[in-house]
Amino acid sequence: MSAVAYTTPDGIAEAVERAASARHLLVALDFDGTLAPLVDEPMSARMLPAAREALTRLAQAPETTVALVSGRTLEHLAEISEREPDSRIHLAGSHGAEFWHPGARADSESDDDAALRDDLTARAEQMVEGIAGAWIEHKRFGFGLHTRLADRTSAADAAARIDELVRAEAPMWRRRTGQDILEFASRHEGKDSAVRSLRERVGADVVVFAGDDVTDEDALRSLGAGDVGIRVGGGESVAAYRVPDAAALAEMLGRLAEARAGE
Numbered sequence: 001m002s003a004v005a006y007t008t009p010d011g012i013a014e015a016v017e018r019a020a021s022a023r024h025l026l027v028a029l030d031f032d033g034t035l036a037p038l039v040d041e042p043m044s045a046r047m048l049p050a051a052r053e054a055l056t057r058l059a060q061a062p063e064t065t066v067a068l069v070s071g072r073t074l075e076h077l078a079e080i081s082e083r084e085p086d087s088r089i090h091l092a093g094s095h096g097a098e099f100w101h102p103g104a105r106a107d108s109e110s111d112d113d114a115a116l117r118d119d120l121t122a123r124a125e126q127m128v129e130g131i132a133g134a135w136i137e138h139k140r141f142g143f144g145l146h147t148r149l150a151d152r153t154s155a156a157d158a159a160a161r162i163d164e165l166v167r168a169e170a171p172m173w174r175r176r177t178g179q180d181i182l183e184f185a186s187r188h189e190g191k192d193s194a195v196r197s198l199r200e201r202v203g204a205d206v207v208v209f210a211g212d213d214v215t216d217e218d219a220l221r222s223l224g225a226g227d228v229g230i231r232v233g234g235g236e237s238v239a240a241y242r243v244p245d246a247a248a249l250a251e252m253l254g255r256l257a258e259a260r261a262g263e
């Protein structure tokens with residue numbers, strides 16, 4: 001297996017400089033594994049303090065928009081990102097199927113497929129009962145099978161059962177894999193459409209997007225030549241830049257915040 005090649009300090013400086021010189025900059029970021037280290041209990045995940053500070057400063061900088069673009073439901077994303085009522089950070093949840101914009105009151109849309117979602121979620125829960133370390137997360141447009149705490153054989157067993165259920169009952173649902181998670185959703189939006197929508201909404205000429213996971217590659221693939229795509233950690237990626245972990249990304253965002261504020 002070849003070693004992962006991280007971007008050199010000069011490469012990082014070049015990316016920061018390019019993003020900082022945008023007329024209007026959109027900084028769109030995945031949450032889990034990108035701003036917040038991965039943890040066993042999803043609702044206890046929190047941004048690194050350095051990442052939080054950088055985002056706060058970026059959101060206050062002129063002609064700069066910050067957004068979190070996550071697979072989390074909007075409700076969970078608001079909670080774990082500790083959104084304040086006057087937050088200037090846009091949220092895109094459920095992989096781009098729901099949005100919250102600063103100043104808005106209502107959080108999200110209803111799910112037309114709620115009956116099917118509830119039925120399949122309950123059946124999925126029954127199917128993984130007794131599989132150690134496997135559990136089902138309820139999501140607005142579907143559900144996710146978590147296997148972070150399961151051994152590999154149990155994880156594969158649980159995934160095979162859930163795959164069979166959805167193939168039989170909801171073959172039109174979108175299937176996604178992630179960090180020890182297998183997710184299904186009735187909605188097919190992706191992080192690519194979320195970034196596109198945010199870019200148009202704020203009129204950004206440059207987008208910075210960073211992510212650590214397969215679903216983030218949708219957004220990274222959708223970036224243009226003038227944008228800055230960053231992969232956090234290992235794994236295959238189309239991103240032009242790569243940093244080792246959430247701490248390294250937080251440092252890069254801190255430098256971008258300084259440059260954008262003209263410091």
Ligand SMILES: O=P(O)(O)OC[C@H]1O[C@H](O[C@H]2O[C@H](CO)[C@@H](O)[C@H](O)[C@H]2O)[C@H](O)[C@@H](O)[C@@H]1O
Nearest residue numbers: 031032038039040042070071072148179180181
């Ligand atoms: O798009 P993201 O913001 O990266 O969200 C992807 C999924 O994140 C959560 O699961 C992942 O993070 C958990 C907390 O660190 C971890 O326990 C789990 O193994 C990871 O898969 C979340 O629970 C999912 O709903 C998101 O889709």
